[in-house]
Amino acid sequence: MTAAPPTLTPPARNIALYPWFKALMSLNFWQAVWFLYFQSHLSAAEAVLLYAIYDVATTLLEVPSGYASDRLGRRVTLILSAGCGALGAAFLYLGDGFAMIALGQCLIGASAAFASGTDSALLYESLEAEGRSAEVERQEIRAWRFSFAAYALAALTGGLMAMVGPALPFAGGILTFGAATLVAWRFAEPPRRHPGLPEGAEILHPGGLRQAFRQPVVRWLFALAVAMYAFSHVPFVFGQPFILSALDGLGLGAQAPGVSGAVSAAMMAVSLGVSAFAPGLRRGLGLPGILLLSFGLQIALCAVMALTNGPWAICLLMLRMVPVALSRPFRVARLQPLLDRDSRATYFSLESFAGRIAFAASLWLASTSASGVGAMPYTEIRLVLTGYVIAGLAVIATLALTAARARVEATAAIP
Secondary structure, three states: OOOOOOOOOHHHHHHHHHHHHHHHHHOOOOOOOHHHHHHHHOEHHHHHHHHHHHHHHHHHHHHHHHHHHHHHOHHHHHHHHHHHHHHHHHHHHHOOOHHHHHHHHHHHHHHHHHHOOHHHHHHHHHHHHOOOHHHHHHHHHHHHHHHHHHHHHHHHHHHHHHHHOOOHHHHHHHHHHHHHHHHHHOOOOOOOOOOOOOOOHHHOOOHHHHHHHOOHHHHHHHHHHHHHHHHHHHHHHHHHHHHHHHHHOOOOHHHHHHHHHHHHHHHHHHHHHHHOOHHHHHHHHHHHHHHHHHHHHHHHHHHHHHHOOOOOHHHHHHHOOHHHHHHHHHHHHHHHHHOOOOOHHHHHHHHHHHHHHHHHHHHHHHHOOOOOOEOOOHHHHHHHHHHHHHHHHHHHHHHHHHHHHHOOOOOOOOO
């Protein structure tokens, strides 16, 4: 007789299910067409505001979600995350008017906030319970690949779905978030051997954060992260109306959803390929060099989009995630030893909070110059992007002039 396969312990089951949960949470079919959908139902100005609403909702819930994770547990918080996503997708699918779509955006933002940090905590604590904590990097990379593959698949198929029916990508989101809820339900609450402070509790005991921000390099990297967060999302928000404008000039405007989905899928593939060359560039350019190069690429992409809406420029949108692939791993690695254990999670939450607030404020300013009705014309896109380019040049010049004084480059040898 064949022996029965060994039964997985609850933490081991968490580890096995984790990449599938991440993949299902990344199957956001509307990611490449949401702006086109919103402006077709409302206006370009309201479409911009709706993204700002999502960003603010995510931001305001980041610290409360940390408390929820610590007090209610990882499993319950992830169930809430997936459930909010399914409900938000339902409101977006059924949405008829600004208020209902805005509520859907708030729920999608809540979904992102509840998952942020909690998913990684569940994985690490499950590995620790199994005596496998040394595997955390390998397991996170595995889950990251699942997530990005799902992101690329959703972008491509979502664009095709939108060409059949504009609301179909949101219907698909109801199903995938519903499946993620079922996976989260099968998670087991992992034991936590080293609870430390609850995530977000450092806000009430800011000694560690205060000590971190006394270091010039931390302040420099914080400013860079806030700026790069905003510039990473500029092509995300304005890329879709840009694609529509470029294709309209060829009489192919109806193909915009499909093209937008294909561009988003290619974007992920390009960034994965470029990441293979990142360590070599890091050694050749040094840390300040590769970080400033990454930020400069973001500004250059906005500048090209402001100069022309020729169809060839659509290809450049595939480079949107390249600066992130070239910068984030090295920036985070430089910060980790500079942060106190009990303030590390809160620092990154604060960094995300500042980036989201800065970008939301810039979107509010952009919405004041956008059309009150109909699609956003290229003349308005150009005006908004020009403003971002001018601001970006001022920020990168300041960072370049202060990099040496901030001692951004670590004194230790690069491995």
